[in-house]
Amino acid sequence: MRQSGSFKKYINRDLSWIEFNRRVLEEAEDAATPLLERFQFLAIVSSNLDEFMSVRVAGLNDQRKAGYQKADFTGYSPQSLIKRIIKRTERVTKQQYRVYRDLMRMIAKEGVLLQPWEDLNEEQQDSMKSYFQDIVYPVLTPMAVDVSRPFPLVHSKELYLAVVLRKNDAAETDMSSERTFCAIVQVPSILPRTIPVPGRRNSRKQSFLLLEELIKEQIGLLFSGYETEAVHAFRVTRNSDLTLNEEGAEDLLQEIEKELRRRQRGIPVRLEVEDGIHSHALELLKDELGLEDDVYEIDGPLDLGFLSKFANMLPNLDHLRYPRVEPVYPVEFEEADNMLSVLRERDVLLYHPYESFEVVNDFILEAASDPDVLAIKMTLYRVSTGSVLVQALAKAAESGKQVTVVVEIKARFDEERNIAWARQLEKAGCHVVYGLAGLKTHAKITLVVRREGGSLRRYVHVGTGNYNENTARLYTDAGLFTCHPDIGADASALFNEMTGYSTPHDWRSFAVAPIGLKPKLFDLIDKEIAHAKAGRPARIVAKMNSLSNQSMIDKLYEASRAGVKIELIVRGVCCLCPGVPGLSENIRVVSIVDRFLEHSRILVVGGGGQDQVYISSADWMTRNLTRRIEIMCPVYDTGLSQMLLNLLQMNLHDNVKARELLANGSYVRVSNEHTPLRSQFEAADIPLWKTVAVGLENE
Template sequence: MTSAKKYINRDLSWLEFNRRVLEEAEDAGTPLLERFQFLSIVQSNLDEFMSVRVAGLQAQSKAGYTKTDFTGYTPHGLIQRLMKRTTRMVREQYKTYRELLRLLAKEGVALTTFRELNEEQKEALTEYFKQIIYPVLTPMAVDQSRPFPLLHSKELYLTVVLKQEGQLSQEDEEKTFCAIVQVPSILARTVLVPGRRNSRKLSYMLLEDLIREHIGLLFSGYRTEAVHAFRVTRNSDLTLNEEGAEDLLQEIEKELRRRRRGLPVRLEVEKGIHTDALELLQDELEIEGDAFDEIDGPLDLGFLSKFVSTLPNYDHLRYAKHEPVYPAEFDDEEDILPVLREKDVLLYHPYESFEVVNDFILEAANDPNVLAIKMTLYRVSVNSILVQALASAAESGKQVTVVVEIKARFDEARNIAWARQLEKAGCHVVYGLVGLKTHAKITLVVRKEADSLRRYVHVGTGNYNENTARLYTDVGLFTSHPDIGADATALFNEMTGYSTPHLWSSFAVAPIGLKPKLFELIDREIGHARGGRPAHIIAKMNSLSNQSMIDKLYEASQAGVKIELIVRGVCCLRPGVQGLSDNIRVISIVDRYLEHARILSVAGGGQDEVYLSSADWMTRNLSRRVELMCPVYDPSLRSILMNVLRMNLNDNVKARELQSTGSYERVAITGAPLRSQFEAADIPLWKSIAAVIE
């Protein structure tokens, strides 16, 4: 069997995922303003994909790299296919955008043009331009004395084609001049138009259109021939010499400055752009044909998220508000730690509040009997309560250790700022490990109790981020189990010191031990299947792309193990191929929240074993990151997690099933509709041990 028939290419699979996001924007059953939100997510997803994945492929192609990957593609061949599919997706994206605008206009909200305004409105917006916008603008001429300016990645610009006015020769009259004006991102992309009298409708104008209308004020003595928008996406991946860097922090700061000058990857221009402007951009940016997109509509639909989120009095066009509840296990207790001395507690966000994690750290920071707090931070919210609590704990004399991953893509600058703030407060800060990213999500609290020490641990599948905990589905475990506590201590010793790899009692830790542990569990199920015993694997993750993991799952399928995979995004495994993956089913759920939890269940010969993990089954997670997989020992909590997995597997509203062709089809509704994310909002349902959905 050829590679192409055995595996699905990772990047093509990612495009299929982004198409599923686009389908949510196209779905008439999704509330209107939420459809705009999904359209915005499609844009931000595509921007990151271009600046990282496509940028890497372009670099390989330009370097003459012609070797095929394990799915059978060369970099050049894959780029061509990706760009064709991207162009089709963008056309579909803007078709959806125009349809949504028509529906929004029926609800009394419109994006308008300057010509559609009455004289009073035009005067008001002209005054707004002169007072607020004009002072911020900087026209940048491009000629022999003024070189082509540095264009920032993913920023919006206008090309302005001009002709000089006055007594000129015929030759001079034909000569054109080009200038570039950046649309200031510091200002709102949409400008509210003063309302018409006795009208309740809201009208907005795009910032670039208002600038375009008054662009002549920037170029006195010249006549404007054409004004069109464009944006460039640059290679944003960091290239670090970690081994040779004397100071990793300084090395990353240098790379962040270099990122601004990354090679152009993609050029988007407004449809109908003047040929002189287009030639200038393509020549200066050295953009090839397959990296060029002409867009019929406003560039960068990422602005839609902020636009629709600020519309007043339109809650009927949004999902019903859902307030996360504080976990019931702590309802009758003032403090968290006493509860954890008696039992483990499972959290399921966003249905249960992330505040309990904040309270856990705050309680530890203020408890005089707590001696040490150790924590990993990968992506943190802007005004993080956790960071403030850690700083407070250090200032009070506690031993506070924080492993801050400053190589977290696109959060590098923010994490550097947090690291310095924590250091100033007296925390011991470790900036990740050379050659590895620290992606594990774990907190350890060491407390003196009676004549001994007790360790309290929180392990999660998602980041310690209050904001994303309202938008992502993630699972967290609170425990004081001695084996987990001992392993947590050993893990932090490895990350901060020179400890040799630990013989783990409970954890499996990448980059050395996680993959062998997963293989061990799969091999055990293979043995059960061959011995005629129950053999069943259920795994939930964001991405599956590691070839050897896929091959091991194929082996298990051929041995008769039933395998059910819930993979939100990239999946390089082909299910349902006769003789290869007959026993494997793969679904993806795209809905209101971003499915982010990583959960593994293995039948264990009839007795379910359940694990939480920070890791997807990708090569980078299994071999180039510090990742963590932790068992759930409490039988009642294992039953709860099995309920969560079964809800996902039985979703017949928002689940799509991966076909052997690499495409996805919606799961057919048989019987009552079941939408897993809405079912999960009914906490007693899935937290009841008896509530097993068949």
Template sequence: MTKTKDNKKVDFEDPKFYINRELSWLQFNERVLSEAEDLSNPLFERLKFLSISASNLDEFFMVRVASLEDMINADYKKLDIAGMTAKQQLSEVLLAVHEFVTNQYEIYNNQLVPALFKQGLIICKKEDLSGKDSDFVDSYFDEFVYPVLTPMAVDSSRPFPLIRNKTLNIGALLKKKEGKDDVEFATVQVPNVLPRIIEIPGNNKENQPKKIIFLEEIIQKNVSKLFLNYDVLTCSPYRVGRNADLSIDEDEAEDLLKEIEKQIKRRQWGQAIRLEVEKGTNSRLLRFIAKELAVEDNEIYSIDGPLDLTFLMKMYKLEGFDDCKEHRYKSPQMVPEFMDDDNVFDVISRGDILMHHPYETFENVVKFVEKAAVDPSVLAIKQTLYRVSGNSPIIAALAKAADNGKQVTVLVELKARFDEENNIVWAKMLEKAGCHVIYGLVGLKTHCKITLVVRREEDGIKRYVHLATGNYNDSTAKQYTDVGLFTCAPAFGEDATAVFNMLSGYSEPLGWNKLSLAPLWLKDRILDLIKREESHALAGEPARIVAKMNSICHKEVIAELYRASSMGVKIDLIVRGICCLRTGIPGVSDNITVRSIVGNFLEHSRIFYFENGGSPEFYCSSADWMPRNLERRVEILFPVENEKLRQKLWHILDTELRDTDKAHVMNDQGIYVKPDLKSVEIADRVNSQMIFGEEAERNAKVMSSQNTRVFIPEMKV
């Protein structure tokens, strides 16, 4: 128990003050789904959001639901942040997911399919085909599909096959045309080497609707061709979700790379934790599949529509529907500071540079590494890599640097979930190129984003540093909002060197100039900054916290925010995903607001503002306020001290706090609602992502045509 400003005793760690992490994540996915329902979004953008909600749900099951199942199987008794057991969590999660899936398909069937029909896109069912359309589908099956399929029977000599994670399959019950009346089971995988969406040719008339059919429908229509001596009594598609969370004992693993490679292969065959079947599936067929996969009734999802809605992302790419897509968002713009000088090192030497992606291009980060790789004055390049693109130019540049004789050290995090296989490939390639590759630290994930370039110049050795909130991934940098800082300030250079010495060896610095690192120092730094605002509030001085991040579920940090709120500190949180904090609790969180922005880009940056009694401080970080980030990962928090750059950060925070179009605000019931726009004039409405895109385009045009200053609004707190 601690006392509030009003001298009331409150236990800020009371479980009733917290929201369960998994249920909070499901609320986030509901916000994604709401964008699929939002009529203000173009039709094909709504398809995209529905696809994203399905992809999110897949990963949620493979990791979070799987984790709950593991806890129950291990008889894990510890309560979560909201005071729930693993069994209680799983029960509520599955209940919520069933409702969520129902909502997904109501939107698909009742809103999107009719809207697609009006736009001239007809989704055909096998039973609706006739004439030339039916002949085309049968011919397509014979020519392209049949040779690829491998039907698998199940009997006394052939056990139930291993059904791979997330694959789409068709199960069938068969009976021999002559002989016994025994019913047999067979299954066939819908091949992922063929397109899921097949266009049925039309008659080329103008304004002719486009007809498509799904691959599984084609297979079902022709399934009897796979079992010539049998009558097919019934057949239906099904899909299995499995536990895909890797379990690695790093202390016992002699070779971490080999152990992870082995675990990746097992991921496809983990315990089945979700079974999706088509609505109306024959009960006998369903019972057989469920029994063989050992799934419970509450793990079975009866789907009123096509299984696996992630295919809608492919439908988004269909030609001929440009009018149904969003074109107002601008492509990444040139960073003004880099427009006049091709020498990246000269530009950084003139002053710190803060980039806001994807509104400003990530290309300058790529060029930074590429220039360092060929610059004869560069002696060493050191970089951490968590997730990189499939054909990464940064990897190519690092390999080239090593080939050019430079000292290249790269920490490749092999434990980056679902990117392990990709990272192993890159790590091996870098090693062959002559780079010194580090495979992370035992027991920790290295999640920080930092690059250090050491260069010999006329006045001695100079260190150039890039720090960021997002990954060194040129592909996702076009879709994720992040910020990155270039600096050559000596204090940052010294700290960057210390970071890599710590990662590559056993050197633990006695102190830091500018950076704060997890897992040893960052959590305490965050808590100290919050407590400092409490002190300012008690002294009657300006006290405010604005924090933007992906997730917040660290109980100690939330409790400190509650304490600060009770002392009068105004706290505004911009949290895209999980938020275990509740707003509007009398005497506890009256001064806290929480908003989530779900838009065309994935909000990924971590930006923190502390008013500090009228002397504001700004920080950016790779870390969310979660136990895994602050206690089990290597993360970095870095200050932004240049006044112009601080104004740029404040503009980001302030604009997002004023967002009316893409923001969802948490109410005192812990439920997110969109702002009521009935009384808001159109001129006063704010779409923060649209504004940032327009400003980046305007800045680039102004700099290229007039060579004048960049537009950055004044900081008004």
């Protein structure tokens, strides 16, 4: 091993993110991944990169243009970091398109062809021409660019064609730029990107044509009197971060709606162009968009995000997909007539997607129809289209119950949907609160208040993931149902703080950001340090999406130096360097990228041999600890704590999809010398973690 002096103390957050996206790309490369699922991973790489560019890189560009030169705690200034991001992103993009070409060759062997125009026979071309005339042509709008018609607004992350034209009467030898004209045509996103092509006679193959390829072939119909010299696709990514003056906004809804309209006009941060684009078109785009360095020439279709829908639309190819996982209804509630009666007897732990999210819907529906339920309070961060929860809350309000919903309308890229839900809930009579100024409400909690025998009892659901039926099938998340009096009291106090003017509460069980969560975490770590120094068992096991807060990392380093054994399961960004002698030799970090998005946040502290287990909505990032309302909730029931320990045990022993972080910031696959253990597949065997006490070994 290299000497500790050759290692940096921290890994840069944005460079760590690129490494995470590279791990997603590795899943698309992995021959063991079913072929159509590899297309899905390739699409995820594209959508991830879009968000990274429109938020993180956009922010760095703002700093650079403002002349900000101070280095962050990892040692990078905005200027030096952007250079490294561009270089690494270019490498990832080239790798992504190599994988794309490989996958297209593989899917062709299965009888699925994404064909260029010239490979279609005359009958197929005639069919596509008819499709163009009937469906595509009426929605196209050619936009000329000249002295009288300025460069149009190019929307962020939409696909366009840059068309270079010449007058029909231009002499062949006249190549002057004055005879060259440019126009832009938007590829309509309202139409399918991949068009089914009628098959050849006696062929079982499925053929498709990209929409932009069809438009290119028929582009002359849009420009009569001109000859088409070149047509190439391009795409712009703009700064998509909202700039809100929450303190000065009289109506936060209106302020956000105004900012959403500005999002499409945000400053460009990336230009993707088709490889071989005409030099005149490229110079025009770069000049009009003000971009020079952030231009990526792509050897293939722009925006591979279309591959997700493409893979889903292919019939009779289930053998190229993961076997379907059907979430089971939790056995604790399966035969119960009344969920609340179960919770009066015991707490219940859920783990999605293996256990059905329907039980959360049923919890709200049962409360909505229960005449003894007086109030329902809930936070909503990202909600699915057609949400049963929203309908249940509306039903409860219409039946006369007091329903309070804290809707986070600043949830990035879900703002419009959340605004629509907020208005629907208000119409139904719910009391809708839009969070606190300057803070995002990221906590996931529901409180049901019920009258029982002359007193009130509180029932609570706390989760690590959003109240979203769709993502609950795709993300791994934990949820706790309980009527523990301390948790119920804290839930009431939390909603009072979010909706009223209550002062910070003396929490009985919760740790709440932005004020109390970080001190609570430090206190728990300090206790483990004391145990280690006293020779008692001391360990920390934590699972999260990202770890980037410097002071949290420094506290973990302190614990490692004291002898605390620390195991971290961090799916994405990790700025901590593990395994550095004298600094972090007692810390191990693994990342699991697999079929489901690892999303749960779980913490175990050894407590000198008495494990304490918590679930949380918060990652250990600065934004979660200081700029959001987050909660961390203890799991008091020892049986449920053991279940979470079992799940972490599986993660830590994964030797199929786990990668281990090295001190230099790179990741390597965990050795597979022993019996293969794939934690997500093991977790599908619910009795294994619900009824068998596997436990975590104390070292």
